[in-house]
Structure formats: C-alpha cells, structure tokens
Amino acid sequence: MIKVCLADNHPVVHFGVKSYFKDHSDISLVANVGNFMMVRDILLTKEIDVLILDLELEGLSSIFEVKNILKNFPKTKIIIFSNLSEQIYAPNAIKAGVAGFISKKEKLETLGQGIIKVNQGKIIIDETVKKNLALIAKQNKSERLYRKLSNREVEVLRYLSDGKKNNEISKILDLNEKTISTYKLRLLQKLNVTNLVDLVNKAKTLEIV
Numbered sequence: 001m002i003k004v005c006l007a008d009n010h011p012v013v014h015f016g017v018k019s020y021f022k023d024h025s026d027i028s029l030v031a032n033v034g035n036f037m038m039v040r041d042i043l044l045t046k047e048i049d050v051l052i053l054d055l056e057l058e059g060l061s062s063i064f065e066v067k068n069i070l071k072n073f074p075k076t077k078i079i080i081f082s083n084l085s086e087q088i089y090a091p092n093a094i095k096a097g098v099a100g101f102i103s104k105k106e107k108l109e110t111l112g113q114g115i116i117k118v119n120q121g122k123i124i125i126d127e128t129v130k131k132n133l134a135l136i137a138k139q140n141k142s143e144r145l146y147r148k149l150s151n152r153e154v155e156v157l158r159y160l161s162d163g164k165k166n167n168e169i170s171k172i173l174d175l176n177e178k179t180i181s182t183y184k185l186r187l188l189q190k191l192n193v194t195n196l197v198d199l200v201n202k203a204k205t206l207e208i209v
Contacts, residue, residue, distance in 0.1 A: 002119045005031040007039050007046045007057050008081070013104070015105045017052070020108040027115055036060040043073045050099075050115050055082045061172045063151045070097045077118040081111065089169045090125055100124035101154060149190060155195050156183040 004027055006017050006195045014032050021029045036059035042048065053066065070078060070159070077099040082089065090101035091209045099118035100112055114124050149157070152173075166184065170177040188194065191202045 001028045002026055002053060002115060003028055003030045003047055003049045004115060005029075005039070005042050005046070005050075006052045006081075007033045007036070008052070009034060009056065009058050010055045013054075014035065017108065017111070021112065024112065027112060036065065039069065040072075043076060046074050048073075049119055051078045052081045052111070052115075053077050053078055053098075054078055055084050055093070062155055064096065066093075066131060067096050067103070079111075079114055079118055079124075088149070088154060092154060094123065094125065096151065135161065148189070153183055153187055153190070156180060157187055157199070157203050160184065160187075160196065161203055 004021070006014060006029060008014060008017075018032065020028055021027050031048065033039055033047060034057075035043055036057050038058075039051065039054075043051070050074070051062075051069070054064070055066075058125055064194070066078065069076070078096055078097075079100040079102060081102050083103060083104045086101065086103055100114050100123060102114050102124075108157050117124050156169060159172060164172070166180045167177050169175075170180045171173045173180070182200075184196075188199055189201060193199045193202050
C-alpha cells in the first residue's frame with residue numbers, strides 16, 4: 001500500500017481526494033495537512049511514500065524549501081498538485097527534484113495513476129503540460145524568454161506581480177533587499193522591458209504568473 005500525505009490549503013480538495021482514495025486498492029491517504037510547517041512534522045512522525053503538495057500551500061514561499069524536504073526525506077516522492085501555470089512551474093518543479101506535476105484541472109484518476117508511477121520511480125508530467133511545452137517550443141524567441149528564468153527569478157516575479165515591494169519579498173524569501181533588486185533588474189533584462197508595469201504585463205502574457 002502506497003502511503004500518501006496531502007498538503008493543501010483548501011478543505012474541498014482534502015474532502016475530494018480523501019473520498020476518492022477511501023477504498024483504493026493501492027493507495028492509502030494517511031495524512032492531511034493545511035500548511036507547510038505541518039509537512040515536516042508529518043514526515044518526521046510517519047512513513048510517507050508520496051507527498052501531494054500545492055505550491056501555493058500556506059507557509060511555502062520558495063521552491064527551495066521543497067528541495068530541502070527532498071534532501072532531508074529522500075525516500076519520499078513529491079507530486080506538485082496545483083493550479084499554477086504549468087508552462088513555467090512544471091519544468092522548474094521537476095528541476096528542483098519533484099517526481100511529477102499534475103494540474104488540479106485533471107481528474108483524480110490522473111492523480112492516482114501519477115502516485116503509482118512516481119512510487120515506482122518514474123518522473124511524470126501530465127499530457128497538458130507536455131502539449132503546452134511542445135507549443136512553446138514552436139513559438140518565437142521572445143515568447144520563449146520565460147525559459148531563461150531561474151527558480152528564484154520566477155518566485156520574485158510572482159511576488160512582484162502580486163503587488164509586493166522589494167522589502168516585502170526579501171522578508172518572504174529571506175534574502176537581502178539588494179539581492180531582490182538584482183533579481184528585478186535581471187527580470188527586466190531577460191523579458192526585455194523597462195519598467196515594472198510592463199514586466200508584470202509581460203509575465204501575464206506568457207502565463208508565468
């Protein structure tokens with residue numbers, strides 16, 4: 001039996017996933033948590049084979065925190081289960097070491113299949129992501145600029161798009177404010193814009209945020 005922990009902000013997601021896997025022959029949902037701090041506590045106290053994680057989980061501010069979980073609990077596979085833009089977050093999530101990325105738009109059957117596959121050691125990206133990446137590969141150079149962004153740059157861009165100031169982002173990511181300014185400058189250069197408004201609009205156009 002594959003032991004699974006679901007980490008998500010929304011009660012309706014917990015209810016739906018719990019109900020779906022209630023009588024599953026291969027998967028057992030042994031833990032539910034509503035914030036990132038509880039994830040470590042669960043992993044320390046229970047044997048979890050697969051962690052289903054939403055990148056927008058309360059308390060989770062950086063993909064690097066996910067990397068730390070993978071480093072400290074190497075036997076646990078992570079599947080990102082999220083509504084965030086697949087085009088940008090799926091590749092970065094896989095790069096960070098997670099075993100798969102599944103959109104919440106997919107059926108729970110797809111999530112179940114994904115759990116089984118990653119438990120077998122496979123890396124999975126759902127078909128929607130693969131199709132999106134294939135389409136992007138055919139787009140012109142300017143439309144592919146997002147692929148040059150690092151995980152940190154994507155995170156900073158996300159918070160800038162949410163209206164947060166440099167000092168606020170520095171506290172969230174636990175980085176020097178000067179470092180955030182440097183990331184902001186890099187984003188302007190990489191996305192070929194000259195101001196914050198255009199930067200945010202470009203990010204939305206490319207579905208980065």
